Amino acid sequence: MDYDVLIIGSGPGGYVAAIRSAQLGMKVAVVEKESVGGICLNWGCIPTKSLLKSSQAFEYAKHAADYGVKIDGDVTPDFKAMVKRSRDVAGGMSKGVQFLFKKNKVETLKGFGKLAGKNTVEVTDSSDKKKEYTAKHIILATGARSRELPNLKQDGKKIIGYREALSLDKFPESMVVVGSGAIGSEFAWFYHSIGVKVTLVEFMPTLVPNEDEEVAKQLERSFKKGKMKVMTSSTVENVDTSGKKCKVAIKTKKGEETVEADIVLSAVGISPNTENIGLEDAGVETEKGRVKVDEFYRTNVEGVYAIGDILAGPALAHVASAEGITCVEKIAGLDPDPIDYKNIPGCTYTSPEVSSVGLTEKQAKEEGYEVKVGKFPYSASGKASAAGQKEGFVKLVFDAKYGELLGAHMIGGNVTEMIAELVVAKKLEITGHELIKSIHPHPTMSEAIMEAAAAAYDEVIHI
Template identity: 75%
Template sequence: MNYDVIVIGSGPGGYVAAIRASQLGLKTAVVERESLGGICLNWGCIPTKALLKSAQVFEYLNHAADYGIKIEGQGVVDFEAVVKRSRGVADGMSKGVQFLMKKNKIDVINGFGKLKGKGVVEVKANDGSTTDHQAKHIILATGGRSRELPNLKQDGVKIIGYRQAMNLPKQPKSMVVVGSGAIGIEFAYFYNSIGTKVTVVEFLGDIVPLEDEEVSKQLNRSLKKQGINIMTSSTVESVDTSGDLCKVNVKTEKGMEVLEAEVVLSAIGISTNLEGIGLEETGVKFDKGKVLVDDYYRTNIEGIYAIGDIVKGQALAHVASAEGITCVEKIAGLHVDPINYNNIPGCTYCSPEVASVGYTEKAAREAGYEIKVGKFPFSASGKASAAGAKEGFVKVIFDAKYGEFLGAHMIGANVTEMIAEVVTARKLETTGHDVIKTVHPHPTMSEAIMEAAADAYGEVIHL
């Protein structure tokens, strides 16, 4: 078959790129070796949020008395049912992508896609047969997988990655989570909430190390209060899996310590899927696991593009989607601005939630800005008090000279829903005074953004 665009990979980068291409009148196909929606819809973003919702419901039950509600007996976690619900949510989302493919008249080619010369994609089906497909434009969107360290090889049973973590046959009584990025923290929160004894081991000095230091320290306190053991400035040297329990040898600032756990979850990032897709044969340049592209995701070979986890930028679903749209619109001849990677929101869906965008306070100072910093605690928020969610705060950073909105960092209930306000404000070049004078509804958690901005300028009302 001959196409205008073939996308290899149907994750949130690939399927979104395909839909936008079809909308723009380009004959489009998607090559997918597994399930439509990729890791995000099937084994990442979506099913993990379903697990986290079950944990949240369980926590509500356990704290119902705090809201004046008496429940006879004690709630019990049916782990198998929790996992089944999560898988059902993921399956429903994947079916939704199937519907979108049909609606937009996009051909879905099942199999493993590989570049084969100029304008040719070879697809190897599960039965081993191969077919060639032609396209003027080929977009690589092959995504990533759980990263492995030499001393932390995953066996899928005792040492696992995120994929096994959301589909275990039974709930482990104990778990060591290696790495405290979003994936590690979300699973640590989930398993701890339903009764698993959890220890988090982080190499750096703070958990969620990409976040503002104040947010990291607040989350550390919150998770420890929930019963999670957190070890920072610590390294897993080796794991002995020969016995019933894993013996995890951890090097700390005080010396070696041995932890015992049923399961070790390796959450130390992702590796890109570049193997066997024809990069070397076609001469596409890549370095350190990333395909080299320009601002519009064009590789050094005409007609070949790359988006998502396999290129520069944050390995996030919403980034991949934005890159796919930008790439396709440029192919179609539309005027499109390059993505501003300093205005990408990051979210961690534990409890309390974490959300941020732009410069941290430290990064802003290092970049040479003279800054104004404002902070508003949710303990002073009427809505947060009414909801029983007074933990956390909103922190905002402005350029003192021009009022430019440099960054925002939030920790608290539902802050992942609030961060988009700041992303939009920064996109529109909104100043600190603009935020202060933007009337926010009362009572809402979002008022904290306005109050934090007012605090930066010495105008805060409710502190």
């Protein structure tokens, strides 16, 4: 065999699996057709956060007087400079992964990889030259791409996906964003904050539909307060791109409305990259377009594994990384615990930020729990007031019988950094009283977690 482990795809699932394999003493190679680091580093998580940081800096500058800072002259966003900074950050992160590959003696095979027989991967390079490599273990980590709806076909110019949204060559005056999951909401907020007239359209009754209903309603209030047009329980019927502007026909509960925009951003989910990678010929089982695996990511074909967005689980970078580590540790003969998919944090980097883990209040009740719910508003947080970020709250859901934390749902400044505490708490089965008695530093936004726990047990001090 050429390698012990051969991984197709170098995103946060593939590159992390490769490095962990090398740490465990295996000979490793990664097949990558484009940029090392995959979508997350190059066209997803990292560059979007860079753009959002630029918009945050712009927001601070616009409202500097609120903080006692005087800025003479107009404050204007330099869109091209923002995009360039975003691309530079992404490029730096990709180079960082390349450095880690060299450090850990992970080989990179440039080209498109596919299964080509038992323990074999065929790699086609940019000049269509094909070469086969063998490995005891082959991990599929090919990720996903922007999903296309039949009535919302992307042309890359007027109807775009997240990739084009990260690298527009000119500032659009208006935009319709279709879908308000994390991707849609983040782009809607970014473009709105730098002066684009944004209309956010969501099919479900609330924004960020996977989040707790109270959090979703607060995000909608915050968006509307900032003068963004939000349309829930609405569907895009069709888009006429024949003129200078897109004419977007939107069906609402009240009837049909046409919105004109320079660009339509489709953010209606993702499609797994499972085509043309040899699944059918190899006999790898799939279900609804996703690869079927066991708890250690083994497919039905011996020596073939799959991780990340091509599985049925949550399509999140940190999930793909965890799956990759679990997969290769099992291959190496270690005894890793299977991942607990009920304890996966989710983050949306809008303003205010959103984060959550575990069951919503509604889900907990549907599962038969008697619950205690504690809520603490940011308006009562000294640190949030000092930071000028009084919108939002922390909401904790506990099992009334045993006091165990079932779920945490937060909206407000810094909550994407605060959620990790609750992931650890949930993993360790910490009770509400243990959270209350864990002294949190003052003044911090994280105090709101302690206060929310206290609110569930009628012990809250500051409200």
